[in-house]
Amino acid sequence: MQKEKHIIGLDSMRGLAILMVCLYHMFESFFRGYPAFDTNGVLQFPPVYPETAKYFFSFNLRLSIHLFFVVSGYIIHALYSSKTFDIQATKTFVLKRYFRMAPAYYVSMVVAIIGAILFGRFVSDYKDILAHVLFIHNFFDQYSYSIQSLYWTMGIEFQFYLLYALLRFVLKDKFNITYIFIASLLLSFGLRLFYYEPALAEELRWQFMDNTLIRFSDWVMGALLYEHRKIIFQIPYKIVLFIALILIASYMDNFGLASSVFLDATAALGMMLLVAHVLQYKIEPKSLKFVGVMSYSFYLYHFISYSVFDVLCSKLFGYEREPSWERLCVFVIGFCITLGVGYIMYKVIEELAVKYFKKKLK
Template sequence: MGGVITKQKIRGLDELRGIAAVMIVIYHIYQSYFRGIPNYNAEGVLVFPETFNPNYNILNELSAGVNLFFVLSGFLIHLLYANKYFDWQASKVFLSKRLFRILPPYYASVAIALAGGLVISYLKIDIWNVLMHVLCIHNFDYGYAFSIQAVYWSIAVEVQFYILYCMYRFIADRYTIEHKLLWFFAFCLTVSVIYKLVLYLSIDNVTISNAGMRWLMLYNTILRFPEWLLGALFFEYLPLIKKIKYKYVWILLLLVFTTVLNHYFVWHVFGSDLVYSIAFSLLIVSLTDLKKDVALFVFLGNISYSLYLNHFLIYSVWDTAWLRLLHLPRVASAERILIMVSGFFVCIAGSYILYRLIEKPAMNLKSVWVDAKSEKKS
């Protein structure tokens, strides 16, 4: 089960993590510049921007950094666990390792966001909202998915990916079936497509815009799970996929193809995520043989999780502070471009500090408390 790969051959994935994080940061800064991120209005109703407006440019496609994160996660998790047997003990070890890795920096980020929101009174905090975020189920409710920070929906989805993968392995490992991961992927993809079709046909377009419908589908774990599984599937068949010729040509064609067609809402809903994920999975396979590190992107890869979690919070404070200091309106201007460019570097610097203060110590604790205990039991 799974392609054979050595530790030395996966160094290129650090660079990809850095690239994915930078894509998301630029996307959010750009969207914030044009006020293109979902926000609550004075009545407390979540208002979605019409992100499919043709006036928006190619920078919208940088949101595909989330797709890249998902397929990277699927590839790496299956790389680490493809040849392990998931009994009850192994399943507990798997979930404890993954949750201890992802949750401490996330909880710290939520705490910072809540504290900041209470200080400047821009959040209406209720206990149920906080509890849903703690339990990573806030993406289940339309009103809570983006209520504290827009990026947190994907953390809930990622945690749920781990649980679904663990459940699949716990059941599937008891049966000898050829290509069982492929069959599971096909099943999940079919469910996802049917779910999208039903949602698309049943939602009243009068009460919610196309962009709003896209956001409804965005944070749905069932609809996004095939992307994660695609990364796992590409590792499963790594030797075979490595034989594909002209992989970079195919990657470029797939990216251009879906970027052009994303002007059409139906394609954006039913085809975009999958095609992006195929392209990124091919890119991951292509980079597994990278022989040299690119120091800048390795650095960005190391802080990528902290950067992803906190960049929107950091940039919002930076942007708001300068707007108030210079008495600028929230409209496009030369001053805001300077704020936007400088804010990008502030996000990186602030995320590096949080990485050193929170994420790195949490990783060290994980090594001592979780990894060491797991190795003793095994």
């Protein structure tokens, strides 16, 4: 099994993405009120969006999910583009990706479940837990956002790996990989058009919402960026184009001027150009690299750690669910605590697990 090479700039992109996710959830908490459990036992924010100006900023932070998937697609294809996917290589690839994700993810599930039990809000059943363990919970509307609402990405990310391995194994370089990626891109956007069809039944819409194929377009754009990086790096003013595309996507979303298919494509393209700019010029600030290295653990624990801190502060000090100086202090301190929790879990769980399974899978 090959040693994973370090690509300068990718850690900073990981760090930026997780900071955007964390700040998005904290921003929502600050303006919408502290999180609470709904009737299904899922930790959610109050279902009231802030006014236009605040939501405009919030949406920009929410676009980080496109950045996550673009970076993931780039990394995986960079590592395996030159490999032949025979049976043994495919098995090794799947096992490696599984043991990279599973240990830290499973431990965070245990922490989340224990927390729910202690708060008297545990309503998951064994089917729910099993679906999460098997990385298939995103296919069930009642499980996709249970335990922790952010876990929907865990299933999709692992399924991306399986889909990539399947494509490489079945096709075995019989076709130009670019054509395969473009076909996958068109299929993904086609499914998005079907998903956003107004006449689609709501129950069926839920089943498509976090479908791997619908989300695969972002991941494929990352893979295409690696495949054609020399050409894309030559595009002038990439950072300017990135800003323009993100502003266009934000404007469309905020005022409902375009379908979400075009909006998602615009946002993903913008993120791809941002990654291209960072990689071309090898931009990797130490602060973003630090966050990027532990981004997985930070992601797994940021929502629950900040939510618990926010709720406890509100109970202890009795402030209202509205912006205030008190909540601003909670915002700042909570962010530092969340960062600390992510770092501790990275050192205690994730880093040790990665080292252990690297040795086992040699």
